Amino acid sequence: MQSRxxxxxxxxxxxxxxxxxxxxxxxxxxxxxxxxxxxxxxxLSFVVGDEERDTAETHVLKPSELQFVLEIATRxxxxxYADSIRMGFVTAEGGCRVGLCGTAISDxxxxxxxRRISSICIRIPREKRGCADSVFGLLSAGGxxxxxxxxxxxxxxxxxxxELTRLISDGGKRVAxxxxxxxVAGLHEGLPCFDVGRRTDVLTGAPKAGGVMMVLRSMxxxxxxxxxxxxxxxxxxxxxxxxCGVRLLATAHADSVDDxxxxxxxxxxxxxxxxxxxxxxxxxxxKRKYTVEExx
Amino acid sequence: MKVxxxxxxxxxxxxxxxxxxxxxxxxxxxxREVIDALRYxxxxxxxxxxxxxxxFAELYRLSGPETGQMxxxxxxxxxxxxxxxxxxxxxxxxxxxxLNLSAYQRDELGRLGLYLGRxxxxxxxxxxxxxxxxxxSEHEAALGRAREGRKLxxxxxxxxxxxxxxxxx
Numbered sequence: 510m511q512s513r514x515x516x517x518x519x520x521x522x523x524x525x526x527x528x529x530x531x532x533x534x535x536x537x538x539x540x541x542x543x544x545x546x547x548x549x550x551x552x553l554s555f556v557v558g559d560e561e562r563d564t565a566e567t568h569v570l571k572p573s574e575l576q577f578v579l580e581i582a583t584r585x586x587x588x589x590y591a592d593s594i595r596m597g598f599v600t601a602e603g604g605c606r607v608g609l610c611g612t613a614i615s616d617x618x619x620x621x622x623x624r625r626i627s628s629i630c631i632r633i634p635r636e637k638r639g640c641a642d643s644v645f646g647l648l649s650a651g652g653x654x655x656x657x658x659x660x661x662x663x664x665x666x667x668x669x670x671x672e673l674t675r676l677i678s679d680g681g682k683r684v685a686x687x688x689x690x691x692x693v694a695g696l697h698e699g700l701p702c703f704d705v706g707r708r709t710d711v712l713t714g715a716p717k718a719g720g721v722m723m724v725l726r727s728m729x730x731x732x733x734x735x736x737x738x739x740x741x742x743x744x745x746x747x748x749x750x751x752x753c754g755v756r757l758l759a760t761a762h763a764d765s766v767d768d769x770x771x772x773x774x775x776x777x778x779x780x781x782x783x784x785x786x787x788x789x790x791x792x793x794x795x796k797r798k799y800t801v802e803e804x805x
Numbered sequence: 806m807k808v809x810x811x812x813x814x815x816x817x818x819x820x821x822x823x824x825x826x827x828x829x830x831x832x833x834x835x836x837r838e839v840i841d842a843l844r845y846x847x848x849x850x851x852x853x854x855x856x857x858x859x860x861f862a863e864l865y866r867l868s869g870p871e872t873g874q875m876x877x878x879x880x881x882x883x884x885x886x887x888x889x890x891x892x893x894x895x896x897x898x899x900x901x902x903x904l905n906l907s908a909y910q911r912d913e914l915g916r917l918g919l920y921l922g923r924x925x926x927x928x929x930x931x932x933x934x935x936x937x938x939x940x941x942s943e944h945e946a947a948l949g950r951a952r953e954g955r956k957l958x959x960x961x962x963x964x965x966x967x968x969x970x971x972x973x974x
Contacts, residue, residue, distance in 0.1 A: 522887070524890075525887075525888055576923070580886070580890060580891055581886055581887045583922070584857065584858055585857045585858070585883070585886060585891035585921070585922030586856035586857045586858070587922060587923055587924060587925070588850055588922070588926040589854045589856045591854065591925055591926070621925075622925055
């Protein structure tokens with residue numbers, strides 16, 4: 510029931526002409542779909558597990574319909590999301606991440622915006638209560654140590670980060686969630702759309718480095734959680750927090766610990782011994798397998 | 806008695822003339838309010854990247870009697886954004902009968918619906934500036950018409966009143 514509601518929340522981002530197709534899908538798609546894909550000149554499709562399924566071939570998407578999706582996601586305020594659009598996505602109400610592709614506008618080799626949207630990927634955020642139960646005991650054995658969650662894109666890192674945040678927070682620790690893209694908590698008018706725990710303070714919209722400093726000063730957290738370490742500035746945020754004596758819970762794109770070590774960005778961070786445990790997520794056609802590896 | 810009747814007839818016709826001349830200045834007032842609102846939108850876009858629904862909510866609070874209904878409608882209709890595009894919502898709000906604007910002025914404003922909220926702030930402001938330029942000249946013309954009309958309709962009302970009074974009494 511809840512997974513259907515999460516699906517309906519994403520469907521709200523579609524214009525009326527597409528909503529009717531999205532509402533006619535099978536229960537399996539409504540409950541398991543991870544993404545809604547829109548491409549100009551192609552029918553609407555859904556990513557379920559590893560495969561992408563098309564809907565009615567009769568309705569081919571028009572560019573204006575894709576533009577309408579962006580309008581709904583930004584509440585007709587593209588200018589308020591300019592920085593985010595520049596990075597290729599916007600986070601809509603309810604924590605739905607809307608990935609964008611089209612014609613980039615660039616100035617001096619810097620992307621300054623997007624025009625003529627040609628593809629959209631709506632991520633359906635899923636709150637999966639209990640998905641971290643099997644690993645939480647392992648991760649908190651002997652006291653909670655800093656944990657890095659890794660998987661390839663679409664592996665479910667954000668979902669398990671949200672659930673671990675909730676478990677740690679409800680377990681009595683003060684957690685600060687630096688939710689740059691507002692995907693983890695889905696904060697709307699100050700209230701989180703997802704349960705991230707009773708002792709969790711959420712900061713959205715701030716870049717990780719600045720956000721970490723802000724919550725360290727203002728919220729005195731015991732654990733700081735944040736999604737996606739992808740840039741040197743994010744690694745900087747990791748060092749900042751680790752040097753202040755708080756534990757970390759973060760995610761990164763990688764297949765395994767070896768894959769992490771092959772990448773210069775992560776190698777130095779791992780060598781620094783900041784993360785003691787790595788939680789690896791493997792996706793087998795929508796079924797997740799979780800493995801915990803000790804780093805030291 | 807006759808004098809009182811004659812004075813009454815003159816007063817009634819003069820009042821009609823004054824009311825008619827005031828309706829002409831209503832157009833200029835409405836244009837002024839619209840132009841001020843557009844300037845407000847432009848400054849909010851540029852200085853604070855304020856979301857459009859918040860701008861409309863604030864404009865409804867700040868707007869004068871001529872444009873209040875339009876911004877109230879826009880503020881309320883933003884909740885239906887997923888059923889209608891912003892362009893359609895904007896056009897619907899411009900059809901408000903209380904808005905004292907000509908078809909040409911409504912068309913000029915209507916074109917803004919293609920830009921507002923869709924593009925970076927700079928491009929929206931450029932479209933707003935172009936619209937303001939057109940509406941400013943319309944405002945000037947409306948003020949001129951109101952000035953001429955005030956004399957014309959007041960004079961016409963007074964003259965008609967005098968004629969009727971002369972014939973009747």
